[in-house]
Amino acid sequence: MRKALLIVAIAATVSGCAGPGTDDADVRAVAEPDKLQQTLYYGGDIITMEGVQQEYVEAVVQREGKIVFVGSREEALATYKGKADEVDLQGKTMLPGFIDPHGHFMSAVQMVNQVNVAAPPVGTSTDIRAIIEKLKGYQQEKSIPAGEWIVGWGYDQDLLEEGRHITKLDLDPHFPDHKVMLIHVSMHGAVLNSRALEWAEIDSSTETPPGGIINRLPGGSEPAGLLMETAYIPVFENLPQPSEEEMLELMKPAQMMYAAEGYTHAYEGFTHLENLDFLMKAAEEGAIFIDISALPAFTETQEWMDNPRYVFGEYHDGLKLQGIKFTQDGSPQGKTAHVATPYLTGGPGGEEDWTGETTQPKEDFIQQVKAALDAGLQVQIHANGDATIDQAIEAVERAGITAADDRRTLVIHSQFQRPDQLDKYVELGKSQTYFTNHCYFWGYVHIKNIVIEKAEFISPVKAAKDKGLVYSNHTDFNVTPLDPFFVIWTAMARESRSGEVIGPDQRVDAYTALQGLTTGPAWQLFEEDRKGKIKEGLLADFVILSENPLETGVDGIRDIEVLETVKQGTTIYKAQ
Numbered sequence: 001m002r003k004a005l006l007i008v009a010i011a012a013t014v015s016g017c018a019g020p021g022t023d024d025a026d027v028r029a030v031a032e033p034d035k036l037q038q039t040l041y042y043g044g045d046i047i048t049m050e051g052v053q054q055e056y057v058e059a060v061v062q063r064e065g066k067i068v069f070v071g072s073r074e075e076a077l078a079t080y081k082g083k084a085d086e087v088d089l090q091g092k093t094m095l096p097g098f099i100d101p102h103g104h105f106m107s108a109v110q111m112v113n114q115v116n117v118a119a120p121p122v123g124t125s126t127d128i129r130a131i132i133e134k135l136k137g138y139q140q141e142k143s144i145p146a147g148e149w150i151v152g153w154g155y156d157q158d159l160l161e162e163g164r165h166i167t168k169l170d171l172d173p174h175f176p177d178h179k180v181m182l183i184h185v186s187m188h189g190a191v192l193n194s195r196a197l198e199w200a201e202i203d204s205s206t207e208t209p210p211g212g213i214i215n216r217l218p219g220g221s222e223p224a225g226l227l228m229e230t231a232y233i234p235v236f237e238n239l240p241q242p243s244e245e246e247m248l249e250l251m252k253p254a255q256m257m258y259a260a261e262g263y264t265h266a267y268e269g270f271t272h273l274e275n276l277d278f279l280m281k282a283a284e285e286g287a288i289f290i291d292i293s294a295l296p297a298f299t300e301t302q303e304w305m306d307n308p309r310y311v312f313g314e315y316h317d318g319l320k321l322q323g324i325k326f327t328q329d330g331s332p333q334g335k336t337a338h339v340a341t342p343y344l345t346g347g348p349g350g351e352e353d354w355t356g357e358t359t360q361p362k363e364d365f366i367q368q369v370k371a372a373l374d375a376g377l378q379v380q381i382h383a384n385g386d387a388t389i390d391q392a393i394e395a396v397e398r399a400g401i402t403a404a405d406d407r408r409t410l411v412i413h414s415q416f417q418r419p420d421q422l423d424k425y426v427e428l429g430k431s432q433t434y435f436t437n438h439c440y441f442w443g444y445v446h447i448k449n450i451v452i453e454k455a456e457f458i459s460p461v462k463a464a465k466d467k468g469l470v471y472s473n474h475t476d477f478n479v480t481p482l483d484p485f486f487v488i489w490t491a492m493a494r495e496s497r498s499g500e501v502i503g504p505d506q507r508v509d510a511y512t513a514l515q516g517l518t519t520g521p522a523w524q525l526f527e528e529d530r531k532g533k534i535k536e537g538l539l540a541d542f543v544i545l546s547e548n549p550l551e552t553g554v555d556g557i558r559d560i561e562v563l564e565t566v567k568q569g570t571t572i573y574k575a576q
């Protein structure tokens with residue numbers, strides 16, 4: 001990873017969405033109109049993302065956080081020479097700041113206190129012993145006392161040499177006194193040791209909840225360690241959290257993780273009320289310096305829906321409540337995505353004719369989507385399998401919404417969709433945020449588990465674009481690394497970590513891949529007039545890159561580095 005680069009901590013001086021240095025500048029604006037905070041950028045490849053194909057301009061000027069000029073260098077100099085700070089890009093490439101179309105910002109806050117147990121290239125663990133070593137090392141380094149938690153992230157049984165799930169029997173001898181939890185890479189489950197299972201009050205008498213999975217040890221009902229979906233959610237929700245003060249301190253490093261990758265907008269893609277209240281507090285305290293959009297969870301609607309404290313669709317100090325998040329199935333690699341054709345290799349617990357399950361019964365889900373749409377909320381639905389996508393379509397259809405209503409209902413992931421479902425998206429004005437990183441991380445798993453035509457049609461960016469659908473492309477951070485060039489590369493190459501290309505005819509060019517991180521997500525946020533392009537009147541959110549992604553070719557994409565990230569005219573990250 002390119003994290004060896006130093007971070008310039010300019011971010012601390014930026015306060016919220018009102019724009020950098022606004023108060024001071026307002027005073028000066030009256031006295032000396034020419035001394036406004038203005039910057040003129042020129043001398044590089046400035047890609048506007050305005051057109052259906054690439055368009056370059058010679059110069060851009062920002063004033064007080066907004067773009068005020070886009071055009072020729074000559075014209076820019078004629079108006080702004082001596083009045084604006086000049087930045088010579090020296091042949092580097094400038095783009096609109098990247099927008100994370102779906103991810104979990106609070107993961108960044110939490111990850112500071114967790115162990116990376118992922119396999120390469122995200123981590124270094126390739127077998128069970130390596131994971132145990134990692135956990136032990138972390139426990140010693142942090143002097144975590146007996147009785148406390150040790151939590152690992154990025155656990156993926158498919159990438160272990162043993163090719164099986166870790167059980168409590170693997171963990172218990174090494175951690176008799178600590179509570180250990182390995183969060184599955186899908187974020188939809190975890191493996192717990194005996195101490196942690198005791199804490200969660202899960203034992204041989206615990207019945208598996210509907211829509212959940214509790215793996216059992218062979219020959220009995222004793223839990224083995226793995227909990228998935230509804231069996232896992234209460235465990236995750238009840239984990240002890242750091243104090244508010246500790247979390248406020250983590251806000252800056254968490255946002256810097258995004259800024260260092262060129263992102264000026266992050267999603268908190270399943271926001272529990274506790275986290276929502278925390279983010280609102282952080283915003284109030286001026287601790288947010290990129291834009292963050294939050295999606296309150298469908299599990300807690302009774303507490304936030306129709307509550308005047310929670311106002312949707314507008315920014316307050318960098319935070320916007322975007323809409324409601326439904327999670328209606330699991331992950332395809334965990335075989336908990338609900339598919340119309342059974343998994344070729346059975347279920348996660350060895351079930352036959354396994355098609356996965358939905359999180360909620362279909363009718364409950366459809367009623368809740370209707371209620372949310374009736375309440376005027378943007379609806380975002382996590383749906384991976386084609387059978388769940390059918391439900392997401394039916395829900396919008398039965399709510400009486402069509403494209404003319406412009407509700408921009410989003411299907412998050414929308415991975416294993418069928419061509420006929422794309423037509424429905426067009427008809428209903430739906431949009432989707434894809435996950436082409438899956439091609440790399442789990443493409444080879446899907447090819448084993450899912451009928452080939454469906455496996456190869458995963459995240460069909462090309463087909464969606466051909467239908468005129470607006471799409472975006474995400475990392476689902478921290479499910480995959482927060483690296484925009486990896487996302488662009490997987491959209492272009494669709495190469496699995498085992499080398500095969502997953503659905504070669506869905507590969508796209510670099511410009512289309514870039515739309516998935518700029519104009520696509522801006523539209524999905526209802527912010528196409530605010531961000532996603534370099535255009536007069538939009539926010540001065542920029543990223544400056546070491547090379548032009550439209551020219552490196554697919555093999556050079558992953559070597560591109562973020563040199564600088566600018567949020568509303570102020571540099572929040574600079575590589576040195």
Ligand SMILES: [Zn+2]
Nearest residue numbers: 103104269476
């Ligand atoms: Zn997610």
